[in-house]
Amino acid sequence: MVYDYELTSGKGEKVSLSDFKGKVMLIVNTATGCGFTPQYAPIEQLYKEYHDKGLEIIDIPCNQFGAQAPGTDDEIKEFCTLHYNTTYTLMKKSDVNGANELPLYTYLKSQKGFAGFDEHKLTPILEDLLTKADPDWRQNLTSNGTLPSL
Secondary structure (H helix, E strand, O other): OHHHOEEEEOOOOEEEHHHHOOOEEEEEEEOOOOOOHHHHHHHHHHHHHHHHHOEEEEEEEOOOOOOOOOOOHHHHHHHHHHHHOOOOEEEOOOEOOOOOEOHHHHHHHHHOOOOOOOOOOOHHHHHHHHHHHOOOHHHHHHHHOOOOOO
8 A cells, every 4th residue: 555655755754654644645756857847847736736635745756757856855945946936745766666675666656557658748758768768668567667767
């Protein structure tokens, strides 16, 4: 169960997901240097609109995809705060794939693997990057449910 997992905040504090029982959790994997970085703004808007009604957003930065989350945890926090005024929970930068992936992500991926990209102007670019990293990425998704690291 998701409540069995613990994360580390960007400040180094342990955070038990059981602290969020009774709330809706949106767990996001982000990168400050990604083409999707502008999505911080609508994520923050969603948080502001629904936090008082029980929404918690848990942001886990990751640098595994094209090194698009450079910097320290403090630098990532500063970037998000200065550029997007984020106020939701920011965790420690962590791996979400591979040998060092967070146990939470191992669990989440076992529950629901990658289901495909939404229609977006960056979709062809992402698919091209994935194909360069692993020409068989679409077929490999069926065996392990995860995307290759770029």
